[in-house]
Amino acid sequence: MNNLVALVIVIYQPSQEELSQIRILAAEYKGVIVDNSTEPITDKDIGLLHYIHNGNKNGIAGAQALAVNFLLEKNIADYVVFIDQDSNVALDYPNSICHEYKLISMKFPLAVLGPTVIHKDDGVEYRSVIHKDKHLNYGFIPRRDVISSGSCIRLSLFNSTIKIDKSLFIDYVDFDLCWQAENQGLICGITNTVKIKHKVGQRELSLGKYKVILSNPNRYFFQYRNYLWLLKRRYVPLQWKAATGIKLLLRLFYLPITVKDGKSCFKYMVKGIYAGLGHQRK
Numbered sequence: 528m529n530n531l532v533a534l535v536i537v538i539y540q541p542s543q544e545e546l547s548q549i550r551i552l553a554a555e556y557k558g559v560i561v562d563n564s565t566e567p568i569t570d571k572d573i574g575l576l577h578y579i580h581n582g583n584k585n586g587i588a589g590a591q592a593l594a595v596n597f598l599l600e601k602n603i604a605d606y607v608v609f610i611d612q613d614s615n616v617a618l619d620y621p622n623s624i625c626h627e628y629k630l631i632s633m634k635f636p637l638a639v640l641g642p643t644v645i646h647k648d649d650g651v652e653y654r655s656v657i658h659k660d661k662h663l664n665y666g667f668i669p670r671r672d673v674i675s676s677g678s679c680i681r682l683s684l685f686n687s688t689i690k691i692d693k694s695l696f697i698d699y700v701d702f703d704l705c706w707q708a709e710n711q712g713l714i715c716g717i718t719n720t721v722k723i724k725h726k727v728g729q730r731e732l733s734l735g736k737y738k739v740i741l742s743n744p745n746r747y748f749f750q751y752r753n754y755l756w757l758l759k760r761r762y763v764p765l766q767w768k769a770a771t772g773i774k775l776l777l778r779l780f781y782l783p784i785t786v787k788d789g790k791s792c793f794k795y796m797v798k799g800i801y802a803g804l805g806h807q808r809k
């Protein structure tokens with residue numbers, strides 16, 4: 528059992544295979560598993576992981592905030608590692624990413640450290656078309672936005688420096704944490720020494736040499752709404768605002784005519800824009 532690092536795992540209608548993977552981790556690490564399923568999958572803790580049924584209240588943001596508050600209240604660890612239910616991680620992964628975090632923190636004012644993310648289907652590394660990687664000491668690559676899956680954060684930062692914004696529900700919750708930290712003089716990034724297998728989005732669309740990650744139609748509501756909300760925040764990088772704005776604008780035109788459920792996607796995009804402009808909060 529490891530007392531230095533705690534896990535936060537948010538689940539939603541998990542498969543038996545995913546639960547089996549979680550139970551392996553739960554035998555070794557303390558932490559919290561927050562169930563966003565409509566009905567609870569159990570009425571007791573899973574291994575060393577404290578079980579909380581949240582019923583998808585405030586989405587993944589609400590679940591993560593609930594878990595972090597529990598860890599801070601119980602004071603059972605110094606670091607937290609966020610793991611998605613569908614990420615393939617080795618048993619020693621939490622220890623490995625925590626070790627790298629401590630090592631890199633000796634050189635840089637680190638807030639969030641993520642792994643190198645490998646596509647779980649084809650084994651190819653996810654690479655950003657926005658960022659040009661700059662490799663520093665200890666295999667550290669600075670990034671202004673790091674996805675939550677597999678990321679490690681020092682728990683004490685949640686006391687004063689960063690706060691999970693539950694109103695965002697799902698999209699850009701992890702990026703917002705990074706930008707809050709950067710606004711306080713800290714840096715975020717990934718390490719090339721620790722890898723995780725994960726799949727971003729539900730499927731992909733090939734446009735020439737580029738692959739576009741596609742989500743379920745209802746996710747576009749949160750992407751467009753949250754983007755418009757984040758536009759108003761001064762600490763959000765201008766580069767992200769510009770690049771994401773162009774991406775979402777183009778997607779508004781090509782997605783409805785290039786994918787099977789395009790009309791449904793377009794409907795949620797429009798609803799998100801309407802909500803993001805202040806006409807509704809949900």
